[in-house]
Amino acid sequence: MTVTARRKPAPPWAALAVVAAALLVLPFAMSEIGTTWVRVTNLALLYVMLALGLNIVVGFAGLLDLGYIAFYAVGAYTYALLASPHFGLHLPFWVILPIGAAIAALFGVLLGAPTLKLRGDYLAIVTLGFGEIIRIFLNNLSRPINITNGPQGVWGIDPFRIDGLNFSVKQTILGLSFSGPIKYYYLLVVFVAAVIALTLRLQNSRIGRAWEAIREDEVAARAMGINTTNLKLLAYAMGATFGGVAGGVFSAIQGFISPESFVLVESIMVVSMVVLGGMGNVWGVVLGAILLSFVPEILRFSVGPMQQSLFGRMLIDPEVIRMLLYGFALVLVMLFRPAGLLPSAVRKRELAERSE
Amino acid sequence: MDIFIQQLINGLTLGAVYAVVALGYTMVYGIIQLINFAHGEVVMIGAMVAFTVINALAPFGLPPLLVVLIGTACAIPVCILVGYTMERLAYRPLRHAPRLAPLITAIGVSIILQHLAMLVWSRNVLAFPQIIDTRLYNIAGATITNVQITIIVTCVAMMAALALLVYRTRLGTAMRATAQNPHVAGLMGIDIDRVIAATFAIGAGLAAVAGVMVGTYYGIAQYTMGSILGLKAFAAAVLGGIGNVPGAMLGGVLMGLVEALGAGYIGTYTDLCKISGISEWLTQRCAADGGHFVLFGSNYQDVFAFVVLILVLVFRPSGILGERVGDRA
Numbered sequence: 001m002t003v004t005a006r007r008k009p010a011p012p013w014a015a016l017a018v019v020a021a022a023l024l025v026l027p028f029a030m031s032e033i034g035t036t037w038v039r040v041t042n043l044a045l046l047y048v049m050l051a052l053g054l055n056i057v058v059g060f061a062g063l064l065d066l067g068y069i070a071f072y073a074v075g076a077y078t079y080a081l082l083a084s085p086h087f088g089l090h091l092p093f094w095v096i097l098p099i100g101a102a103i104a105a106l107f108g109v110l111l112g113a114p115t116l117k118l119r120g121d122y123l124a125i126v127t128l129g130f131g132e133i134i135r136i137f138l139n140n141l142s143r144p145i146n147i148t149n150g151p152q153g154v155w156g157i158d159p160f161r162i163d164g165l166n167f168s169v170k171q172t173i174l175g176l177s178f179s180g181p182i183k184y185y186y187l188l189v190v191f192v193a194a195v196i197a198l199t200l201r202l203q204n205s206r207i208g209r210a211w212e213a214i215r216e217d218e219v220a221a222r223a224m225g226i227n228t229t230n231l232k233l234l235a236y237a238m239g240a241t242f243g244g245v246a247g248g249v250f251s252a253i254q255g256f257i258s259p260e261s262f263v264l265v266e267s268i269m270v271v272s273m274v275v276l277g278g279m280g281n282v283w284g285v286v287l288g289a290i291l292l293s294f295v296p297e298i299l300r301f302s303v304g305p306m307q308q309s310l311f312g313r314m315l316i317d318p319e320v321i322r323m324l325l326y327g328f329a330l331v332l333v334m335l336f337r338p339a340g341l342l343p344s345a346v347r348k349r350e351l352a353e354r355s356e
Numbered sequence: 357m358d359i360f361i362q363q364l365i366n367g368l369t370l371g372a373v374y375a376v377v378a379l380g381y382t383m384v385y386g387i388i389q390l391i392n393f394a395h396g397e398v399v400m401i402g403a404m405v406a407f408t409v410i411n412a413l414a415p416f417g418l419p420p421l422l423v424v425l426i427g428t429a430c431a432i433p434v435c436i437l438v439g440y441t442m443e444r445l446a447y448r449p450l451r452h453a454p455r456l457a458p459l460i461t462a463i464g465v466s467i468i469l470q471h472l473a474m475l476v477w478s479r480n481v482l483a484f485p486q487i488i489d490t491r492l493y494n495i496a497g498a499t500i501t502n503v504q505i506t507i508i509v510t511c512v513a514m515m516a517a518l519a520l521l522v523y524r525t526r527l528g529t530a531m532r533a534t535a536q537n538p539h540v541a542g543l544m545g546i547d548i549d550r551v552i553a554a555t556f557a558i559g560a561g562l563a564a565v566a567g568v569m570v571g572t573y574y575g576i577a578q579y580t581m582g583s584i585l586g587l588k589a590f591a592a593a594v595l596g597g598i599g600n601v602p603g604a605m606l607g608g609v610l611m612g613l614v615e616a617l618g619a620g621y622i623g624t625y626t627d628l629c630k631i632s633g634i635s636e637w638l639t640q641r642c643a644a645d646g647g648h649f650v651l652f653g654s655n656y657q658d659v660f661a662f663v664v665l666i667l668v669l670v671f672r673p674s675g676i677l678g679e680r681v682g683d684r685a
Contacts, residue, residue: 062456114666122669125665132662133663136658140655268467271460320475324471330460331465
């Protein structure tokens with residue numbers, strides 16, 4: 001291989017500039033249609049963060065985690081408890097987000113440590129059980145000492161505030177009117193961009209290559225001198241960290257959280273996004289998350305009224321369509337395009353060759 | 357009333373149902389090493405179909421046992437059809453794919469079944485009509501109902517029948533041969549596809565009956581009932597040793613007992629008022645709460661199955677009766 005062939009191609013600056021400009025204008029275009037769509041976009045961006053976090057565990061290290069939403073829950077509850085009237089604490093978000101991320105990472109290690117030796121499919125079930133355990137605890141830790149306020153959840157959670165900039169109200173800055181969701185949108189775009197940059201760098205790093213080796217063949221990886229224990233724990237911790245940060249932002253945006261938001265189905269939704277997009281491919285995962293966040297919402301706004309006008313009542317609950325979409329995404333992708341919509345090169349090779 | 361004996365009876369009833377569901381997981385896993393994630397949903401569909409039929413027949417004043425039997429008889433073919441269809445469409449094409457692929461499909465199938473059921477039966481809870489007059493019998497200071505006795509007897513009979521099928525018939529021999537080595541079994545003239553389809557069908561049939569029983573026991577059925585029940589049964593199968601038929605039965609019963617006794621006693625053992633002398637604050641709390649400061653009450657019942665699952669997988673992944681399975685990842 002020649003040296004020139006190894007050199008990375010220069011980043012396509014022009015394309016990046018166009019994307020950045022589009023991302024800047026997007027929320028204003030969206031709010032022309034309705035503020036709801038800005039909220040939908042924000043939620044989609046949160047799912048992108050979650051899916052990218054899960055992608056580290058599932059896509060990079062090859063550990064199927066079906067309880068990922070637990071870390072989201074940990075982050076969300078950390079934020080909610082430290083910035084709400086529930087305990088009377090009102091810490092600023094830049095203090096809480098790192099705490100939430102750290103606690104989530106700790107939970108990641110807690111989950112990872114006992115499950116290190118497990119095979120793929122067993123691991124999936126144990127992680128699922130872990131997710132359920134967290135949810136059951138959130139539901140019940142209102143007695144004897146009220147920590148989580150049980151099924152009623154925590155409300156009155158503080159929005160993000162930076163000096164005079166309050167993310168919950170409409171403010172005019174430089175002659176432009178920024179509504180709350182639009183401000184969160186920009187914040188989320190920055191977060192997502194940071195997460196994308198981080199995961200891309202991770203993938204090509206020493207750690208990323210080690211994860212890939214573990215995914216391909218753990219025994220061989222260990223034989224090559226990779227510390228599989230630490231690296232698997234690191235994958236859990238990293239994935240959990242992203243989940244924790246996303247959870248904190250979710251808490252602040254919603255202003256109210258309850259255990260209802262962190263059920264098993266949510267974990268499976270995030271898994272569907274990763275699988276649909278292409279496990280291990282960062283851009284694929286972003287695409288998967290965006291598709292599976294927006295398509296159900298578009299359906300909700302089109303199919304619902306359409307049924308009303310055609311039949312005079314709702315025949316099919318949009319929520320059902322949403323879930324069926326996730327289910328079929330999982331089944332059909334696995335049957336017909338197992339490496340996802342945008343397959344990662346390695347994964348594609350692996351899924352094609354491993355058939356007996 | 358003796359709480360220990362009472363929880364033992366409740367645990368046995370629940371455990372018998374878990375065992376029947378666990379058999380479905382373990383047979384499929386034994387043969388194609390797939391965690392059939394959607395098995396719990398088959399149980400749910402069995403319960404929903406049976407409840408629909410039972411509710412339709414309830415006003416006619418037929419004997420309750422006959423009504424339930426007709427309901428079950430309708431549920432079994434539906435479940436077998438569902439089980440066969442999902443094997444044919446979702447799992448068979450992926451039989452030689454890497455292991456996580458069919459597991460992911462199975463999760464998808466589970467979501468699809470659950471929400472199709474929601475389309476058919478809506479979100480509402482189906483209630484079991486008041487047709488059975490529950491009779492109570494006293495055993496050693498505890499009570500057992502005629503429903504519980506029926507459930508336990510039916511489960512034992514089904515498990516015996518299954519054991520006969522697996523160990524005494526040609527189909528059973530073919531199933532065990534396929535489980536040992538599908539390639540060689542194929543060379544010996546066994547139609548592997550048929551054996552696998554039959555395994556799914558049998559498991560689904562058992563699931564249908566289990567669905568009816570669990571629905572009758574609790575008196576309600578809903579489209580969400582399958583997932584948690586399925587997980588507990590899966591945990592039971594792992595506890596007994598996955599892939600092992602007697603193991604699933606043992607695991608199921610043990611899981612039921614752990615859950616019932618756990619839920620019965622956890623409150624008593626985590627009541628900090630027994631040691632309230634150690635701190636002034638605790639003494640005050642106890643006095644204010646009527647002498648109780650329970651850390652974990654019976655509302656943590658659902659946690660036990662998962663804790664057992666994690667403990668088994670960490671300390672004895674092959675389960676109680678299971679043989680060591682290879683580390684094929």
